[in-house]
Amino acid sequence: MGNFGIGQAVRRVEDKRFLTGAGQYTDDINKPGQLYLHILHSPHAHADISSIDTTAAKAAPGVVGVLTQADLDALGIGDILNLAAPPHKDGRALEVPARPALARGRVRYVGEPVAAVVADTLANAKDAADLIEVDYKELPAVVDIADAAKPGAPLVHGTEAPGNVWTHWQLGDEAATKAAFEKAHKVVKIDLINNRIAPTAMEPRGALAEYDVATERYTLIQGSQGSHKLRDWFAKNILKVPLDKVRVISPDVGGAFGMKNFLFNEPIVAVVASKLYGKPIKWMADRAGSFLNDAHGRDQINHAELALDKDGMFLGLRVSSFGNVGAYLSQFGAAIPTMAGCAMLVGAYRTPAAYVDVRVMMTNTAPVDAYRGAGRPEAAYVMERLVDKASRELGIPAAELRRKNFIRPEDFPYKTALGHKYDSGRYAELMDAAYKRADVAGFETRRAAAKKNGKLRGLGISYYVEACAGGQGEQPHLKFDADGKLTIIIGTQDNGQGHRTVYAQIAADAFGIPIENIVVKQGDTDEVPTGVGTGGSRSIPVGGSAVRATLLKMIEHGKDIASNLLEASAQDIEFDAGAFKIAGTDRKVSLKDVIGASFDDAKRGDVKPGLYAAETYAPAGATFPNGCHICEVDVDAETGELEFVNYTIQDDLGYAMNPLLMEGQIFGGAVQGLGQCLFEHAVYDKETGQLMTGSFMDYTMPRAGNTPRFNYAYTEVPTPNNTLGIKGAGEAGTIGATPAVANAVIDALSAVGVTHIDMPMTGLKIWQAIQSAQSKSAA
Amino acid sequence: MTTTDDMAIGRDPVTRRRFIKSVIASGAATSAAAYYLAGCSDGSAPASGSVERLITLKVNGQDRRVDILPNETLAMTLRYKLGLTGTKLGCDRGECGACTVLINDVGHNSCSTLTHSVRGRAVTTVEGLEGPNGELHVVQQAMIDELGPQCGFCTPGQVMSAVGLLKANPKPTREEARHAMAGNLCRCGAYDHYLNAVMRAAKSA
Numbered sequence: 001m002g003n004f005g006i007g008q009a010v011r012r013v014e015d016k017r018f019l020t021g022a023g024q025y026t027d028d029i030n031k032p033g034q035l036y037l038h039i040l041h042s043p044h045a046h047a048d049i050s051s052i053d054t055t056a057a058k059a060a061p062g063v064v065g066v067l068t069q070a071d072l073d074a075l076g077i078g079d080i081l082n083l084a085a086p087p088h089k090d091g092r093a094l095e096v097p098a099r100p101a102l103a104r105g106r107v108r109y110v111g112e113p114v115a116a117v118v119a120d121t122l123a124n125a126k127d128a129a130d131l132i133e134v135d136y137k138e139l140p141a142v143v144d145i146a147d148a149a150k151p152g153a154p155l156v157h158g159t160e161a162p163g164n165v166w167t168h169w170q171l172g173d174e175a176a177t178k179a180a181f182e183k184a185h186k187v188v189k190i191d192l193i194n195n196r197i198a199p200t201a202m203e204p205r206g207a208l209a210e211y212d213v214a215t216e217r218y219t220l221i222q223g224s225q226g227s228h229k230l231r232d233w234f235a236k237n238i239l240k241v242p243l244d245k246v247r248v249i250s251p252d253v254g255g256a257f258g259m260k261n262f263l264f265n266e267p268i269v270a271v272v273a274s275k276l277y278g279k280p281i282k283w284m285a286d287r288a289g290s291f292l293n294d295a296h297g298r299d300q301i302n303h304a305e306l307a308l309d310k311d312g313m314f315l316g317l318r319v320s321s322f323g324n325v326g327a328y329l330s331q332f333g334a335a336i337p338t339m340a341g342c343a344m345l346v347g348a349y350r351t352p353a354a355y356v357d358v359r360v361m362m363t364n365t366a367p368v369d370a371y372r373g374a375g376r377p378e379a380a381y382v383m384e385r386l387v388d389k390a391s392r393e394l395g396i397p398a399a400e401l402r403r404k405n406f407i408r409p410e411d412f413p414y415k416t417a418l419g420h421k422y423d424s425g426r427y428a429e430l431m432d433a434a435y436k437r438a439d440v441a442g443f444e445t446r447r448a449a450a451k452k453n454g455k456l457r458g459l460g461i462s463y464y465v466e467a468c469a470g471g472q473g474e475q476p477h478l479k480f481d482a483d484g485k486l487t488i489i490i491g492t493q494d495n496g497q498g499h500r501t502v503y504a505q506i507a508a509d510a511f512g513i514p515i516e517n518i519v520v521k522q523g524d525t526d527e528v529p530t531g532v533g534t535g536g537s538r539s540i541p542v543g544g545s546a547v548r549a550t551l552l553k554m555i556e557h558g559k560d561i562a563s564n565l566l567e568a569s570a571q572d573i574e575f576d577a578g579a580f581k582i583a584g585t586d587r588k589v590s591l592k593d594v595i596g597a598s599f600d601d602a603k604r605g606d607v608k609p610g611l612y613a614a615e616t617y618a619p620a621g622a623t624f625p626n627g628c629h630i631c632e633v634d635v636d637a638e639t640g641e642l643e644f645v646n647y648t649i650q651d652d653l654g655y656a657m658n659p660l661l662m663e664g665q666i667f668g669g670a671v672q673g674l675g676q677c678l679f680e681h682a683v684y685d686k687e688t689g690q691l692m693t694g695s696f697m698d699y700t701m702p703r704a705g706n707t708p709r710f711n712y713a714y715t716e717v718p719t720p721n722n723t724l725g726i727k728g729a730g731e732a733g734t735i736g737a738t739p740a741v742a743n744a745v746i747d748a749l750s751a752v753g754v755t756h757i758d759m760p761m762t763g764l765k766i767w768q769a770i771q772s773a774q775s776k777s778a779a
Numbered sequence: 780m781t782t783t784d785d786m787a788i789g790r791d792p793v794t795r796r797r798f799i800k801s802v803i804a805s806g807a808a809t810s811a812a813a814y815y816l817a818g819c820s821d822g823s824a825p826a827s828g829s830v831e832r833l834i835t836l837k838v839n840g841q842d843r844r845v846d847i848l849p850n851e852t853l854a855m856t857l858r859y860k861l862g863l864t865g866t867k868l869g870c871d872r873g874e875c876g877a878c879t880v881l882i883n884d885v886g887h888n889s890c891s892t893l894t895h896s897v898r899g900r901a902v903t904t905v906e907g908l909e910g911p912n913g914e915l916h917v918v919q920q921a922m923i924d925e926l927g928p929q930c931g932f933c934t935p936g937q938v939m940s941a942v943g944l945l946k947a948n949p950k951p952t953r954e955e956a957r958h959a960m961a962g963n964l965c966r967c968g969a970y971d972h973y974l975n976a977v978m979r980a981a982k983s984a
Binding site: 023204672703 | 922930
């Protein structure tokens with residue numbers, strides 16, 4: 001409807017604040033008399049702590065208090081919880097390693113919080129932290145998967161993770177898959193490393209905690225992906241107080257990418273200290289601290305095998321993986337390499353049999369948890385590289401091999417061998433559209449021209465499909481004020497997606513009111529009764545559908561009031577274009593008048609006062625966004641330097657609620673996906689366990705100068721699984737990009753005989769691959 | 780300009796903090812001046828180099844008097860003493876560009892600029908770009924039109940880099956803009972849209 005409705009590229013209502021410096025992020029908020037918390041991190045990857053002497057620190061200028069885990073234990077503060085338990089295939093009971101907020105007798109990764117100083121200034125807190133004497137007895141450490149899996153490797157935990165394996169999980173039909181491989185004409189195998197990523201939200205994590213003695217309530221201001229989850233964890237698991245004693249407020253959130261979902265150590269200390277010292281406590285991570293103690297992402301190794309018949313039809317898929325979850329289990333850490341992503345390993349293809357087994361490994365590194373895509377990027381990377389390799393080994397063009405095996409439009413809903421029920425899709429049609437837009441037909445001519453300039457040109461394709469927007473519902477509350485302003489209260493949490501704009505669009509469309517008259521409230525557990533939060537690309541598909549369901553309920557309430565005003569039966573009343581009408585007549589009453597009457601006891605009739613509604617909406621099932629990425633690159637054969645020539649995306653994200661915002665989500669996701677492929681790697685030194693990439697100078701981020709201009713289009717194939725037909729856009733770009741860019745690099749390097757390279761495919765690594773291939777061919 | 784004058788501020792940090800608060804003209808939320816004060820003193824005998832001096836800064840066209848430490852960065856002064864929290868700290872070591880401000884119309888990382896070094900120079904922050912009647916700067920408007928911001932945290936830095944670029948080079952090519960904006964990290968990955976905005980602003984300026 002009009003310029004502000006569903007499907008329009010409405011400009012964001014958020015942006016004026018951000019563009020004028022009026023955004024309010026955690027560190028922009030200060031309380032009178034606040035104290036500053038500084039955390040002392042472990043300098044060792046693995047060590048026993050025999051003693052911590054805080055005497056000197058406590059006596060230092062400005063210091064209000066120094067805390068260790070002994071203090072937290074004495075106060076009865078709970079440990080950080082784990083929420084994922086992928087069952088062990090042997091039926092072994094899982095034992096969750098304790099994860100205290102501050103180290104309890106042993107540290108298990110560099111950067112693990114050990115002690116905390118609270119002082120009047122940050123400088124004083126930092127100075128005092130230097131005076132804490134911790135007596136460490138160093139132990140052997142292990143930081144990567146391959147080393148952790150070796151017999152005799154140092155053990156990160158005791159009985160909780162024998163051989164550093166916390167659980168060994170499986171999915172699929174092992175026997176059927178074995179049978180499929182036995183009758184295969186060809187088996188294609190690949191070994192891949194999915195590099196460890198630091199999530200690096202531009203706004204570091206932070207917390208501002210306050211305790212009110214009179215009401216015995218804690219208030220925590222913390223950028224997050226859902227304040228209700230945090231409130232519940234703090235109340236039930238950490239503080240062990242009733243829910244109403246904890247209020248969590250998420251103000252503006254400067255990027256999250258999965259990582260701000262979680263309960264971390266430092267905010268716990270801030271909350272405890274706020275009561276202990278009777279003052280508001282501010283804690284902000286610095287960038288080095290973010291690299292050290294934010295939950296990292298990815299970090300898997302995968303061995304995958306694809307069985308094909310003589311025509312190139314897929315018969316079976318077998319994948320054996322190791323996922324590094326770090327030294328402790330972050331809330332969903334163990335789910336990421338297992339339940340969260342593995343069911344998507346069969347990708348966009350009819351693969352009759354599949355079997356996956358995953359060892360969840362513990363190492364002396366920071367905890368690993370969800371990072372944009374959370375398991376699905378890893379799955380798509382395995383399958384799309386495997387399909388590409390199969391195409392080369394069988395001599396079947398990549399598009400043809402994919403097309404043969406694609407799930408066809410008539411197959412939906414399609415139940416895969418790994419248990420998902422895919423909703424809808426037109427994979428071959430989208431791939432064809434992408435090929436045309438990327439001018440794949442003209443590629444060989446372009447490749448030959450590039451060769452004359454000393455460039456190795458490559459073309460890489462991925463056809464990704466991912467699973468999102470399923471699971472729990474959302475329960476928004478909508479209400480009109482007497483002056484006609486609509487407030488949407490909802491428990492999702494914007495952290496860059498533009499929720500305030502999109503939810504307002506949905507309501508503007510339904511009520512026929514200007515978007516300026518709509519306010520969206522999120523983030524404060526005192527204002528928002530309930531919420532599941534933002535993650536898994538769910539907020540617009542699920543939250544948007546929930547807003548729609550709630551406003552429909554509100555319109556029903558409005559009809560009751562209108563029926564009183566019009567003296568007609570509510571069943572005869574229709575709502576359209578901002579007015580309630582008696583069907584088939586020109587008698588009507590405006591929305592404004594109905595709102596006015598809703599507050600007027602004399603006018604509204606025998607219905608509840610006000611015009612408001614709350615409704616729960618849960619999706620019928622997950623959605624399966626999908627699409628084709630085609631990446632064209634030039635590699636300088638002399639230097640290994642890579643340049644993007646063209647990058648084409650053709651997506652099916654279901655119905656496009658706001659095409660401009662959707663495009664922003666996809667581009668941003670793709671930048672993160674190509675960042676993983678080309679630049680990013682969180683590296684721990686194998687000898688010392690030190691994090692080698694603790695700054696933006698050491699950890700290479702995608703920048704304006706090294707990212708492509710995207711050529712974007714989409715096809716709307718609505719999902720039947722939510723009322724708005726939206727599939728979700730938050731993670732799709734990341735999932736599609738990584739394998740497309742990797743396949744492009746390998747295609748470019750195939751001209752000099754390179755057949756494999758692992759991520760990150762840095763200039764150095766590409767150059768080394770070229771050198772090594774050339775020296776081999778010269779020999 | 781006013782020369783630095785060492786005000787007779789009480790040596791007790793609390794007193795001093797109260798004093799600082801009282802002189803802050805900003806109407807923003809409670810100041811976090813304490814953030815950086817009382818550096819390494821014990822409150823009665825400040826170590827050498829930790830004494831604040833009252834200086835005058837020219838920020839967004841206004842003279843702002845503020846007490847600063849010799850080692851205080853411009854980002855700290857702007858954010859925690861002048862209440863100009865539009866300038867963001869993403870790394871505090873000159874690697875991400877979130878703290879970009881203009882100094883005499885040239886973009887600088889304010890986290891890596893000492894405050895005393897900008898005396899007598901014009902500092903422009905993201906709060907200082909709007910016109911006299913609150914109209915948005917052409918770059919700000921272009922960023923709305925092209926959906927530049929996502930989470931908005933790097934946005935002030937992106938805006939200031941773009942304004943600085945267009946002052947130096949009013950009609951950049953997209954490639955020039957790409958390189959000029961490459962110092963501003965955006966984890967939301969909104970580079971394509973930010974560049975569209977820079978090109979739109981260049982066209983409409």
